Amino acid sequence: MRRQAILAGSVIVVLAAALAWRSASQIGHRPAATNENLSATPPPAASARPAPEAGHQATASTTRPASESLDERPFAEVRAELERLADAGDAHAALRLGRTLSQCNGHVPTTDAQLEELVVNFSASGASISLGGREQAPEALLEMIKLSAAQKKLDCKNFVGLDEKNANVQALRWIERSAALGNADAQALYGSLAFSSYTARSALADAEGVRERKQRAADYVQKSLAQGDALALLEIYKSYSAGTLYPANAEAAYAHLYAYSLTPRASEIAPQLLERTLASGAEKLDPQSLQRARDEGARLATCCGGNPAEAP
Amino acid sequence: MKSLRLWLLLSTALVAALFAFGGFGRRHEASSEQTLRTDPPRSEPAPVVTAESIAPSPAPTPAAPARAEPGSAASLQQLPRWDVPLDQAVPRLRELADAGNVDAQLELTNRLHVCTAFAQRQAEQADERDRKSTAGDEDDRRLTESSRAIRVKNAQRRIDMNGAARTACEKLPADLKASWLDSLERAAQSGNAAAMRSYAILAIEQYDSVNAIVADVDNAIAGRDKARAYLLEALRRGDAESLAELADAYSEQTSGKPQLFAADPAQSYVYAYAGSLTRGLPPIRYNNFEWILSESAKSLDAHQLADAQARGRRIYEQCCSQR
Numbered sequence: 001m002r003r004q005a006i007l008a009g010s011v012i013v014v015l016a017a018a019l020a021w022r023s024a025s026q027i028g029h030r031p032a033a034t035n036e037n038l039s040a041t042p043p044p045a046a047s048a049r050p051a052p053e054a055g056h057q058a059t060a061s062t063t064r065p066a067s068e069s070l071d072e073r074p075f076a077e078v079r080a081e082l083e084r085l086a087d088a089g090d091a092h093a094a095l096r097l098g099r100t101l102s103q104c105n106g107h108v109p110t111t112d113a114q115l116e117e118l119v120v121n122f123s124a125s126g127a128s129i130s131l132g133g134r135e136q137a138p139e140a141l142l143e144m145i146k147l148s149a150a151q152k153k154l155d156c157k158n159f160v161g162l163d164e165k166n167a168n169v170q171a172l173r174w175i176e177r178s179a180a181l182g183n184a185d186a187q188a189l190y191g192s193l194a195f196s197s198y199t200a201r202s203a204l205a206d207a208e209g210v211r212e213r214k215q216r217a218a219d220y221v222q223k224s225l226a227q228g229d230a231l232a233l234l235e236i237y238k239s240y241s242a243g244t245l246y247p248a249n250a251e252a253a254y255a256h257l258y259a260y261s262l263t264p265r266a267s268e269i270a271p272q273l274l275e276r277t278l279a280s281g282a283e284k285l286d287p288q289s290l291q292r293a294r295d296e297g298a299r300l301a302t303c304c305g306g307n308p309a310e311a312p
Numbered sequence: 313m314k315s316l317r318l319w320l321l322l323s324t325a326l327v328a329a330l331f332a333f334g335g336f337g338r339r340h341e342a343s344s345e346q347t348l349r350t351d352p353p354r355s356e357p358a359p360v361v362t363a364e365s366i367a368p369s370p371a372p373t374p375a376a377p378a379r380a381e382p383g384s385a386a387s388l389q390q391l392p393r394w395d396v397p398l399d400q401a402v403p404r405l406r407e408l409a410d411a412g413n414v415d416a417q418l419e420l421t422n423r424l425h426v427c428t429a430f431a432q433r434q435a436e437q438a439d440e441r442d443r444k445s446t447a448g449d450e451d452d453r454r455l456t457e458s459s460r461a462i463r464v465k466n467a468q469r470r471i472d473m474n475g476a477a478r479t480a481c482e483k484l485p486a487d488l489k490a491s492w493l494d495s496l497e498r499a500a501q502s503g504n505a506a507a508m509r510s511y512a513i514l515a516i517e518q519y520d521s522v523n524a525i526v527a528d529v530d531n532a533i534a535g536r537d538k539a540r541a542y543l544l545e546a547l548r549r550g551d552a553e554s555l556a557e558l559a560d561a562y563s564e565q566t567s568g569k570p571q572l573f574a575a576d577p578a579q580s581y582v583y584a585y586a587g588s589l590t591r592g593l594p595p596i597r598y599n600n601f602e603w604i605l606s607e608s609a610k611s612l613d614a615h616q617l618a619d620a621q622a623r624g625r626r627i628y629e630q631c632c633s634q635r
Contacts, residue, residue: 128444135440195522201566203525204516205574207533214526243527 067093075100076161086174091181098175098186102193104156105167115145150270168196179220184229191217191235191245218245230263230304241281251293254281258297262306382414382504391419398423398480402488409495414504421496421514427481427489430518435474442467500542505551512543512557516570540572552632555587556597559604564611577611578620580604585624590632 067085070078070093079097086094123138136144164170172193178186194213195203203210221239224232233256239245240253258281260266261274269277282290298308381387390408392401401423408416425431446467449460481489493514499507515535519525525532543561547554561572562580573579584604587597609617 135444195526198522198525200519200521200525201571202574203522204519204532204536204570204572207525207529207536210522210525211529211533214529242523244523245526248527 065090065092067096071096075104086177089181091178091183091186094174094178094181095183095186098171098173098178098193099189100156100162101164101167101174102171102189102196103152105162105164105171107152107156107160107162109153109160110149112146115149116142119145147270147273147276151273154268154270168193172196184224184227185231187220187224187227188229188231188235190220191239195244214245221245225303228304230260230265230301230306233257233260233263233300233304234265234269250281250284251289252296254278254285254290255293255296255300257281258294259300259304259306262298262301262308263304265304382499387413387415391416398426398477399483402484406488406495409498412502414499414502414507417495417499417502418504418507418510421492421494421510424484424489424492425514426477427484428492428518430520432478432481435477439471439474442471503549505546505549505554508542508546508549509551509554509557512539512546512572515539516572519570520568536572543572547627547631550631550634552587552590552593552635553597555583555590555627555632556593556600559584559587559601563604563608565604565607577608578616581608581612581617581620582624582627584608585621586628586632589625589628590635592635 065085067082067090070081075082075096082090082093082097086097119138119142122141128135129141175186175189175193179190194217195210198206198210221232221235225236236246237253237256237260240249240256242248246252257278261278266274285293298306300306301308390413392404396404402420405416405420405423409420426435446464449455449463452460455463493511496507496511496514500511516532516539519528519532519535543554543557547558559580560566562576562583564575564577564580581604584601587593588601588605608620612620
């Protein structure tokens with residue numbers, strides 16, 4: 001059972017890493033972005049501004065949310081209090097609830113040795129994982145899982161013990177509440193969770209609902225960006241990669257990821273994962289497009305505390 | 313260990329489904345056959361009160377007069393043989409389709425389907441599976457040399473056929489490939505029920521993942537609504553095969569292909585029951601009806617079951633009792 005749980009956690013976190021590789025076969029076939037395509041990029045904040053502290057509410061307030069005092073305390077211990085505060089209008093509390101439920105549900109910390117053993121057994125069983133229609137070699141799979149596990153460690157700080165069936169539904173409810181209350185992080189993250197409760201069947205049957213959520217997600221991510229939240233850059237990158245909120249566009253995707261990498265919030269992504277994701281994105285672009293995307297990324301980064309002078 | 317393997321398989325499916333970005337939906341197995349087949353001429357049935365009404369229904373235009381009947385030898389003989397290369401067959405099919413030959417309209421969509429992004433992805437994945445299978449065969453001691461050779465040959469033939477199709481598709485104009493469903497819709501608009509049913513299946517096949525729907529949600533809604541309307545219109549015109557599609561479309565247990573409706577065991581039962589009363593369908597349809605009736609019934613109490621049977625019988629009497 002424990003091995004199952006470990007692999008469950010690992011494979012789920014692979015999803016995050018897979019984002020780095022997944023678009024290779026999809027986006028790679030699309031025509032390189034033109035300047036016109038790039039100009040369709042959602043407008044960043046018009047000018048450089050200091051980045052607000054992650055997750056702060058948009059409404060300027062000198063008082064800190066009550067829930068901030070709970071940040072260092074274990075989630076399980078303060079969950080009821082967070083829920084009470086969130087219901088009372090504390091966007092920070094709602095954000096923590098949403099993030100924890102979406103990112104750490106079912107999380108089981110793993111060692112590299114455990115991951116290696118799992119991949120060996122997985123491959124020996126004859127099973128395989130295909131991403132973007134391409135079967136992944138065990139070595140590549142192991143690398144992805146390790147990077148993803150490293151990211152999960154960052155996201156959950158080895159938080160364990162949460163195992164709820166409808167975690168994504170609850171997470172969306174809290175993120176939506178936090179976003180409505182003006183929290184920039186929640187606004188950025190809304191699009192990542194907005195469709196998680198759908199299956200292909202339910203999405204087609206309720207496509208009008210999907211359309212509403214898509215529009216809301218696009219609006220929120222722009223509001224987040226306008227607040228100077230670098231997390232919005234990362235979410236826009238994901239949308240351009242997957243072609244969901246915006247038409248798939250490898251150059252625009254790279255520009256936003258690159259912009260994110262220049263901001264202080266880039267430290268929230270495991271360095272190797274970010275590096276690998278950037279490299280994967282760069283592989284899809286010719287030298288001119290890559291340079292254009294980097295220039296655009298440097299410009300975009302100024303929205304959110306990024307420092308183009310530190311660009312690699 | 314067994315449960316771990318099961319979980320691994322599920323994980324694989326999960327990851328693939330989430331990240332192949334629309335690449336894992338199956339082409340409807342019967343689509344080719346359904347597209348090619350046309351209904352024999354029949355008198356216009358009385359309007360049917362279906363279990364639900366979806367408006368507006370597409371308004372078919374009267375079929376053009378003085379033309380070979382769809383499905384007749386005279387009509388089919390005009391079509392290029394199946395083995396005529398795509399780039400040679402398409403101009404002739406377009407010519408016939410433009411002249412109003414319904415069989416050519418159906419066949420044109422059928423031939424162009426291989427060029428859709430969805431079908432191309434399916435072909436790439438099939439190639440990958442064949443390559444993997446061939447590599448795996450090398451170490452499989454259960455295979456004899458001759459059976460291994462046959463499997464390699466068959467796999468290579470499929471890969472070659474897919475490669476040839478890709479090459480042929482590259483030669484076709486982009487606008488023609490983009491409008492691959494148009495000729496099928498023309499056939500549907502002329503009142504051909506098989507075309508309506510095929511349209512209902514093909515118009516949504518690309519929406520086999522949440523991401524695919526989110527990315528193209530306006531077209532997904534339009535395609536879904538048109539597909540629903542055509543399928544119900546086909547039934548209204550007495551197309552008994554539509555009962556099978558509707559029963560399947562509402563069934564909770566589906567093959568993974570995109571479905572037009574949210575799962576509804578009662579509706580599924582209604583159409584399957586009507587189908588089970590209908591004569592003259594292929595035997596496999598009755599097996600499917602039986603299975604759907606059995607599965608749907610598990611979610612229905614005695615009252616709901618009786619109600620569904622009564623509704624199913626009414627639909628049967630209105631659409632298909634004269635077959």
